[in-house]
Amino acid sequence: MxxxxxxxxxxxxxxxxxxxxxxxxxxxxxxxxxxxxxxxxxxxxxxxxxxxxxxxxxxxxxxxxxxxxxxxxxxxxxxxxxxxxxxxxxxxxxxxxxxxxxxxxxxxxxxxxxxxxxxxxxxxxxxxxxxxPRLMQSFDRFHGGSPQHLDHVQVAASDIQRAFDFYTALGFRLTEYTARDNTDELWGVWLQRKGNPHDIVFSNGRGPRLHHFAYTVPEVRDLIHACDVAASLGYASRMERGPGRHGIGNALFVYFRDPDGHRIELFNTHYQAIDPDVPPIRWDLTNTSRSQLWGLPATRAWFFEATEFEGVEPAEPLLKADPVTLEAFLANQF
Ligand SMILES: [Fe+2]
Incomplete structure (x- = not known):
C-alpha cells in the first residue's frame, strides 16, 4: 500500500x-x-x-x-x-x-x-x-487498577480516509492500520504524536462516536486486581471484555462500561514508536488476531456500541463489509 x-x-x-x-x-x-x-x-x-x-x-x-x-x-x-x-x-x-x-x-x-x-x-x-501533585509514589493511594495516565481515545468514524487525512496533516503518524485484504482501503488507523502506538484511533463504523478512552496501569497484575476489586464491590457486570491481548498495539487490556455506559479501557505493554522511517504495521481486515491475539472474543456490544458526541448525529460508515467477510469475521469473534 x-x-x-x-x-x-x-x-x-x-x-x-x-x-x-x-x-x-x-x-x-x-x-x-x-x-x-x-x-x-x-x-x-x-x-x-x-x-x-x-x-x-x-x-x-x-x-x-x-x-x-x-x-x-x-x-x-x-x-x-x-x-x-x-x-x-x-x-x-x-x-x-x-x-x-x-x-x-x-x-x-x-x-x-x-x-x-x-x-x-x-x-x-x-x-x-x-x-x-503527581501521586505515582503515593503507593498507599494505589487502588483498583491504579491507572497512571490517559493514553489514547478511539473513535468510530464513518469516513476513515477523511479522518486520516485531517490528522496526518497535523503531524500525527500512523503506527498500525487495518485495510481490506488486497486493497488500499483504510478501515482503521492508529495515529500518534507522543511516541507510542496511538493518541487517537479511528475505526470504521457508525460515527463519529467515542468508542473508548484508555488509561495505562503499572503492572499486568493491576489489570487483574481491577477486575477483582470491581467484582468485590458489585461491579462485575460492568466488565465488558477481557483480560486479553490485542494484536494491534500489543496491549494487554480489559474494558469496563461506566454507570452511564461510557467505555474505559485499562491496559499496559505498549511500545515505543518515535522513528519516522519505521513503516506502519498492516493488518488485513480478515485477520481476527488484530483485535485479539489471545483471550475470549469480544461481545457484540464492544463492536457496535459507543458514546455519541453531544449534538452530533452519527452517519453510517462509507465502507461496508461484504457479507461473507463480515460474517466470517463475526463468526470468529462470538
Ligand atoms: Fe484502546
Whole structure:
C-alpha cells in the first residue's frame, strides 16, 4: 500500500491526547466507579462536574464528568499543544481552511480552542492546565487498577480516509492500520504524536462516536486486581471484555462500561514508536488476531456500541463489509 509520508513539520504542535469530557446522570455513581472501583484520583468536584486524573498525572484532569439528566454523551476530546503560540497557529490554520472554531472558557485550563475535526468529533486544544501533585509514589493511594495516565481515545468514524487525512496533516503518524485484504482501503488507523502506538484511533463504523478512552496501569497484575476489586464491590457486570491481548498495539487490556455506559479501557505493554522511517504495521481486515491475539472474543456490544458526541448525529460508515467477510469475521469473534 502507498501511504503518504509523515508530516514532520506540522502547522502547529499537538503533543498528546489530554482529556475527555463526558456527561453523567449521577456524579456520586461516577465517582464510585472511577475512583473507588478503578482507582482514578479525584482532583475536584462541585455540583456540576467531577474532575479525575491518573496517579502519575501532573495536569489537573484527564477525565471530566459533567452532570446532565440527558442521555450520556461525550462533549469533547482534548489535546495539548506545546505553547500558547501553537494555539494561535491552530486558530489561523483552522480559519484558513474555513473550519469554525471558538475560544472557550474551561475550568482549570488555560485558553482553550474548540472546533470539529475531520471525523466530525468535537475537539479542544489547550496549552496549559493547573498543575497538581503527581501521586505515582503515593503507593498507599494505589487502588483498583491504579491507572497512571490517559493514553489514547478511539473513535468510530464513518469516513476513515477523511479522518486520516485531517490528522496526518497535523503531524500525527500512523503506527498500525487495518485495510481490506488486497486493497488500499483504510478501515482503521492508529495515529500518534507522543511516541507510542496511538493518541487517537479511528475505526470504521457508525460515527463519529467515542468508542473508548484508555488509561495505562503499572503492572499486568493491576489489570487483574481491577477486575477483582470491581467484582468485590458489585461491579462485575460492568466488565465488558477481557483480560486479553490485542494484536494491534500489543496491549494487554480489559474494558469496563461506566454507570452511564461510557467505555474505559485499562491496559499496559505498549511500545515505543518515535522513528519516522519505521513503516506502519498492516493488518488485513480478515485477520481476527488484530483485535485479539489471545483471550475470549469480544461481545457484540464492544463492536457496535459507543458514546455519541453531544449534538452530533452519527452517519453510517462509507465502507461496508461484504457479507461473507463480515460474517466470517463475526463468526470468529462470538
Ligand atoms: Fe484502546
Amino acid at each position: 502507498t501511504l503518504p509520508p509523515p508530516v514532520l513539520d506540522p502547522p502547529f504542535n499537538i503533543t498528546r491526547v489530554s482529556h475527555v469530557i463526558l456527561t453523567g446522570r449521577d456524579l456520586d455513581a461516577s465517582q464510585r466507579f472511577y475512583s473507588d472501583v478503578l482507582g482514578l484520583v479525584v482532583s475536584d468536584r462541585d455540583k456540576d462536574a467531577l474532575y479525575l486524573r491518573g496517579l502519575e498525572e501532573a495536569g489537573h484532569h484527564s477525565l471530566v464528568i459533567r452532570k446532565s439528566p440527558d442521555a450520556p454523551v461525550c462533549r469533547a476530546i482534548g489535546f495539548r499543544v506545546l505553547t500558547e503560540t501553537d494555539l494561535e497557529k491552530a486558530k489561523e490554520w483552522l480559519d484558513r481552511r474555513g473550519i469554525a472554531s471558538q475560544w472557550i472558557e474551561a475550568a482549570y485550563q488555560g485558553r482553550t480552542l474548540r472546533f470539529t475535526d475531520g471525523s466530525g468529533s468535537p475537539i479542544e486544544l489547550c496549552a496549559r492546565m493547573d498543575i497538581v
